[in-house]
Amino acid sequence: MHKINWKFDNTYSKLSKTFREFVKPTPVHNPEIVIFNHQLAKELDLDFSKINNIELSKIFSGNSLPQETQTLAQAYAGHQFGHFTMLGDGRAVLLGEHLDNKKNRYDIQFKGSGRTSFSRGGDGRAALGPMLREYLISEAIHKLNIPTTRSLAVVKTGEKVVRENLLEGAILTRIASSHIRVGTFQYIAATQNIENLNTLVDYTINRHYPELNSSKFKAYDLLNLVIERQCNLVIEWMRVGFIHGVMNTDNMSVSGETIDYGPCAFMDHYDPKTVFSSIDKFGRYAFSNQPPITKWNLARFAECIVPLIDKNEDYAIKLATDLIDNFQNVYEDKWLKMMKNKLGLFGEEKKDKKLINDLLDWMEKNKADYTNTFCHLMGIKSNDDIYKKNNFLEWNHKWKMRSELNNSSKENQIKLMKENNPIIIPRNHKVEEALTEAEKGNLEKIMKLLSILKDPYGNIEITREYQMPDTESNKIYQTYCGT
Numbered sequence: 324m325h326k327i328n329w330k331f332d333n334t335y336s337k338l339s340k341t342f343r344e345f346v347k348p349t350p351v352h353n354p355e356i357v358i359f360n361h362q363l364a365k366e367l368d369l370d371f372s373k374i375n376n377i378e379l380s381k382i383f384s385g386n387s388l389p390q391e392t393q394t395l396a397q398a399y400a401g402h403q404f405g406h407f408t409m410l411g412d413g414r415a416v417l418l419g420e421h422l423d424n425k426k427n428r429y430d431i432q433f434k435g436s437g438r439t440s441f442s443r444g445g446d447g448r449a450a451l452g453p454m455l456r457e458y459l460i461s462e463a464i465h466k467l468n469i470p471t472t473r474s475l476a477v478v479k480t481g482e483k484v485v486r487e488n489l490l491e492g493a494i495l496t497r498i499a500s501s502h503i504r505v506g507t508f509q510y511i512a513a514t515q516n517i518e519n520l521n522t523l524v525d526y527t528i529n530r531h532y533p534e535l536n537s538s539k540f541k542a543y544d545l546l547n548l549v550i551e552r553q554c555n556l557v558i559e560w561m562r563v564g565f566i567h568g569v570m571n572t573d574n575m576s577v578s579g580e581t582i583d584y585g586p587c588a589f590m591d592h593y594d595p596k597t598v599f600s601s602i603d604k605f606g607r608y609a610f611s612n613q614p615p616i617t618k619w620n621l622a623r624f625a626e627c628i629v630p631l632i633d634k635n636e637d638y639a640i641k642l643a644t645d646l647i648d649n650f651q652n653v654y655e656d657k658w659l660k661m662m663k664n665k666l667g668l669f670g671e672e673k674k675d676k677k678l679i680n681d682l683l684d685w686m687e688k689n690k691a692d693y694t695n696t697f698c699h700l701m702g703i704k705s706n707d708d709i710y711k712k713n714n715f716l717e718w719n720h721k722w723k724m725r726s727e728l729n730n731s732s733k734e735n736q737i738k739l740m741k742e743n744n745p746i747i748i749p750r751n752h753k754v755e756e757a758l759t760e761a762e763k764g765n766l767e768k769i770m771k772l773l774s775i776l777k778d779p780y781g782n783i784e785i786t787r788e789y790q791m792p793d794t795e796s797n798k799i800y801q802t803y804c805g806t
């Protein structure tokens with residue numbers, strides 16, 4: 324058979340039993356490849372050019388496993404909407420870790436591959452719509468230059484899954500720099516086995532923070548770096564108006580990648596209280612709550628590793644608390660920098676923060692589209708009359724005056740703005756339209772949308788219809804966990 328060039332080097336499977344259950348994907352009835360990410364396969368130094376669709380379907384359904392895989396379900400716990408639960412991969416298996424030619428390590432995981440010992444009452448399966456949704460949004464987030472897991476393939480299983488209706492079953496192949504979650508630490512911490520906790524810290528450092536290998540204060544330094552990466556990630560979500568939707572601790576990767584796309588969506592008109600998820604009744608994961616929730620999740624992470632920070636518990640708690648308490652300062656500094664980039668402002672002026680907040684207030688009051696307002700400022704004019712209103716023109720004047728203090732050229736200002744303000748985001752109505760058609764077997768719309776989303780910062784003429792929010796308001800849009 325033609326060589327695909329898999330290079331599995333599995334390290335997670337060598338950890339002790341507590342960390343995982345060895346389990347195979349449950350074979351499916353009639354697998355059929357729906358979408359395959361050739362570009363990503365290339366980036367992973369995998370060669371599927373000689374593999375036909377029948378073979379692809381067998382491979383990415385788990386019916387025919389590559390050699391050298393040691394499939395397993397990972398154990399983890401999590402605070403789900405604030406409530407602690409022991410979880411684990413209830414419908415996913417890790418095939419193993421693939422090394423690309425540069426020895427970068429990637430988890431290859433199937434989602435929707437059947438029951439495991441962590442399935443609780445679930446069927447271990449996933450439906451086609453949500454798997455295509457994860458594929459679409461994760462690829463969009465990647466093209467927006469935001470750290471994320473990626474999607475290599477979606478295969479229909481030929482079996483129905485029972486949800487509110489009978490739905491087409493599917494399996495997603497997910498690529499991640501790892502699947503170590505805050506919840507993984509919570510699981511190990513809950514078992515109160517200090518040796519395993521040490522192992523997990525060392526494993527995580529090896530995999531994601533090798534610069535800490537020689538550190539004398541590994542746990543403390545790890546906490547510090549995880550805080551920084553998570554902070555950077557949430558800043559990126561705030562930059563593009565992304566709402567994750569289920570920021571439970573089991574859905575937070577310690578590598579700082581966006582993971583577990585469920586009822587996520589992008590905000591249209593600016594409203595900090597925006598929530599799309601139908602199950603988020605109290606707005607715990609609303610747009611503006613994402614930074615404080617990140618901090619809350621990091622505090623849960625810190626609690627897990629306190630025993631390794633210092634033998635003196637009080638002192639360890641003090642060190643961890645100081646780091647967590649500093650999150651707000653770090654976040655605010657980074658946020659200000661990010662927003663200044665969006666507005667093309669160089670240097671520091673006292674009133675920068677006020678200028679930014681005035682714009683956000685104006686957007687909120689006028690229900691201005693978050694993405695398109697920055698496009699307007701970059702000179703991509705829309706017919707929207709709100710930008711002709713006096714109170715906007717006044718603000719615009721202040722922004723222009725501030726821009727004069729930039730000590731840099733107009734070209735540089737526009738360049739900075741173009742790098743930080745997407746023109747194209749996955750608009751909710753476009754996502755829904757593409758998914759509805761794809762579920763009926765027509766992939767044209769999703770393929771077109773994926774191709775448009777490849778260049779979110781480019782000024783492509785044909786994309787006008789992809790720039791506009793739906794005429795209906797944000798509020799009407801609801802996303803479902805739809806597992």
Ligand code: AMP
Nearest residue numbers: 410411412413414442445446447448806
């Ligand atoms: P999620 O909402 O996808 O982040 O999943 C939360 C937890 O529920 C994880 O432990 C999943 O593995 C598990 N889970 C979700 N859907 C299913 C399912 N259909 N069958 C078994 N476990 C599931």
Ligand code: MG
Nearest residue numbers: 573574582583
């Ligand atoms: Mg999850």
